[in-house]
Amino acid sequence: MTTCIPAGSGRLHCRVRDIKGQGCRRTSWIASVAFSGCIQKDFSWSHGVSKFLQIQRCNFSPSPINENSKTLRTVTSSSLRDDSTKFFDFAVIGSGVAGLRYALEVAKHGSVAVITKAEPHESNTNYAQGGVSAVLSLSDSVESHVQDTIVAGAYLCDEETVRVVCTEGPERIRELIAMGASFDHGEDGNLHLAREGGHSHHRIVHAADMTGREIERALLEAVLKDPKIFMFEHHLAIDLLTCQDGSDTVCLGVDTLNTETQEVIRFISKVTLLASGGAGQIYPTTTNPPVATGDGIAMAHRAQAVISNMEFVQFHPTALADEGLPVQPTKARENAFLITEAVRGDGGILYNLDMERFMPLYDERAELARRDVVARCIDDQLKKRNEKYVLLDISHKPREKILSPFPNIAAEGLKYGLDITPQPIPVVPAAHYMCGGVRAGLQGETNVQGLFVAGEVACTGLHGANRLASNSLLEALVFARRAVHPSIEHMKFSSLDFSTSDWWARPAVPVSLESNAIEKILAMTREVRKEVQSIMWKYVGIVRSTTRLETAKQKICVLEDKWEDYLFQMGWEPTMVGLEACEMRNFFCCAKLVVSSALARHESRGLHYTIDFPDLEESKRLPTQPARTHPSPPREEDPSPSSLSLCPVLQPQETRKGTPASSYFPGWDESKPGVNTPNSGGPEGVGAFSGQLRPFHDERKDLRTRITI
Template sequence: MPQLTFDTLIIGSGLAGLTLALNLAQNRKVGLITKRALLDGASGWAQGGIAATLSEEDSPEAHIHDTLVAGAGLCNEEVTRYVVENGPQAVQWLIEQGVPFTRDGGNGTGYHLTREGGHSVRRVIHAADATGKAVQLTLIERAHAHPNITVLEYHVAIDLITSAKLAGRIEPPCKKGNRCLGAYVLDSREGRVRTIAANNTVLATGGAGKVYLYTTNPDTATGDGIAMGWRAGCRIANMEFIQFHPTCLYHPHAKSFLISEAVRGEGGLLKLPDGTRFMPAHDERAELAPRDIVARAIDFEMKKRGLDCVYLDISHKPANFLKEHFPTIYQRCLEFGIDITKEPIPVVPAAHYTCGGVVTDWNGKTDLDNLYAIGETAHTGLHGANRLASNSLLECLVFGQAAARDIMQQTPEPLTALPQWDESRVTNADEEIVISHNWDELRRFMWSYVGIVRTTKRLQRAQHRINLLREEINEYYANFHVTNDLLELRNLVDTAGLIVQSAMLRHESRGLHYSKDYPDLLPEARDTVLKRGQ
């Protein structure tokens, strides 16, 4: 297939990728690739909203304080201030794009603001209980209409193309140090591999929730950007901090359906099957404690009492209030025979957010020249050991805009002709069942051994199994044509290895990482930074 060329190639179509694309497209040629349709990423699933200091009762200092407290000593305070102070204008940009946030004239902003766990005031702007979908639909419409943005759906990135990998194979040779030249991408509908060259490449592929058996994430969240960045030589930080959302709907047919943090923010109470509240015994903030504390409390009560789930009850609120503020949750629960206006919602914790990722600076730059990472794929220093609710979409906006400003300051250079993808020594796979079995095994032992509560022995068991799976998968990758499932499995195994390696290096319990062998907090908070060859 002929080589495609762009000024900037963006891998991923969530809020971070779309924000960057729309801010670049005024005078840059942008290629935006996504594994499925544009709306299928995690951003579109976000229910709660975007945290920003918008009302007079709030302040940047309060938002910064809440973020630092949730982050358990590991947030980069300067980065946190940068994100918080740029939050209001980033939200204003979304409003200017036409995002239909829920209106309310009672707080001086013109918009309804809700409060979520870990926040000291109401500061989360939202579009009912489907904020991500409203934001994504608005930006997707603008991206499709822009002449400088080429959207390639059902295109799966295989690996980044770097000058180090192509040393001696390209003309003219790269004069700079190792840098990113583009990516090899599988057109999954045609089954053919495209070569894409770009002055800048951006990883915006989201997180890695699908490495676990139970997750609130969509099927696309397979750690692709993190794994590709690692294989290209980038540093990876704080992968042990996987946020488990406390309240995922517990029902055999309710795949990955999240019950928003805002339900607790508006008065929802967590209860045992007999109706007894339990959160006050675990934390003085009760249901409004940060997510790691609530998730561990639920995990503790379920294991202690042998429960399949606990219950989130907001039925004491007026029915009209619930239908107006949580229309998506109300309707979805009703489909499963649960009327949230009359009965509690069965919930369990589930893997939700990857706080670590590819190390970047304030502009989204990685260790590799011409390669950026933004959104959940990146480690910026904002989230520390535990992300504060609704700071994720905020990070996507702020760093999407920052990366755009940095790229716009550069002068595009002539692009190099890159070698085509070589399939001369591979054949069609003989048994696809190997992939599905390995996928299932990986997600099950990661849930059992590297979940909410960890031990050194469990981590060692997981590491041993990951090493065996990686050998098998790499052999499969070397001998057969690539497929979407194979590429995702390869990335999941690499990402799982990074999670386990990071967890084994942290000899304390902090934020989202809780180890029975190291239950105490070390006096100094340090990031876990991994580098290839170390």
């Protein structure tokens, strides 16, 4: 099969060829006669751009992470100042545990760009407190970990995935330790294993209450020492670069914006790993740092990747409530400070502001009930009593038994005049973890060729409807590792040339806009961002209803139209990009995915609780899957320039090719956003939506077939 795709002056032929001895076929990109030979000969993929950098980096001394990364930044941005396109074997988007762990492995086989939107350590990983779960004691078993995960996931987990993760977990922990991560040990000299809610054994490996920071430190140090890995910090991934091969979408890299120099940098890569973490920031109160704006999920959605289970947003019951602190922080925090559930596990008791213990009224397990149950109970107390926070008290424990396991929490309290040893801690629930994401097969593969996912951005089937505590770092470690082999295979059989970089129109920074217009756009965007967060909290929070979800749908769509109209009135053009605008676009996308998925689930399961369908229903035990953006790929025999698709950057309303509201919500009238009512919907009227329930296994089999044929 050959598909000819016009690309500037050259043509590329996409062929499916047999791979000898493997009994399988693989799609490969082969330069046509006009280009072949010279390009293959002259351009060494692995070292084309990176050779100079390698020479520069030889001088690095093993100094602390921050200094090292600063030196690296100087090198990358100065030496490549005129180079707006970079070629790598592997592009890794995200520098949390998933991205870094993967980068370290694939670097043994080619050049790697790690692209990250802020400082390299800024990630959810860096904030993880409790630890990583793994079966590491003789009294524990993989079977027990599997069962705990499936029960927590409300039986929506993919059992094969759960088994794989629980089986491979211990080896992944040993590898981390070999790389220099240091975890707490007990008096017997063995790893100290903590126990958390939902786990029937002690199996949480931890570094005090700063486990994520230790993992990030160890991995980042290893990455910065690796001459094959190049860190591009302050590079915001804007969109994946995709093209169409018959009915398959192929990923060939990513466009980024260097937010320090305001340059658009294009990365062309044989393989791309999306490891961009979660989307907690779509809620106003979240434990996630500002980088967690759901960019990866939105980019993947625009690139036609399958997205799944977005209704399952985990709210952590106990984040520090600033309103209740003796000394108020001078500046509002960007992300809420987490009070790990190990505090409840260690005997912490929840009280309302009248010092009435309320958990036993709701659940016989009291404070040790599951995370989602505790979050709902706190939510109920706050609403009924019209209060802003509840209190978590651990003061009945001896002082040293509080300070030893929770030094970080104690220190944070002291900053604001709170001594947690004699005083209760003010807490509120906060958005914490996104169980849904880009649907992945057992090797991190997606339905987009050349695009792999790992970590929180992925929906592997491990968490089902609710994540078991400490299973996410584990999932990231396991899938980052599993994605390595198929990535290398894909890389070996891909050959791209320089002309690839001209296939897509380039996004541009808004240099033509006056600073006054830019300031107004920024102010408007910040305001709209807050409004979306507030809608999500009010209508798509811990306890949901169909009416509230429909209201959210209505408000979000109207707000998005208003925001886009404003930008275009101010002179914004369709190809323009900026940090806030790109994040805002992704915010809208993720918010709509959560709402449409929540509307699709007519039952209460795991993290999704709706008063209109309060019970579990066996017939609904299926993952949700919102409609994809471009349902009909171009016909093979009629290749047209549109078959090379840069995922559309924001465009004016008349010509906008972005994802219309109707693609999330059928029946939505694009031309009359004001007249759409909460009940505007498809043939089913109220509650109609584009989200669908699909069996997990069938879909994944399809993904695996694609990757291995």
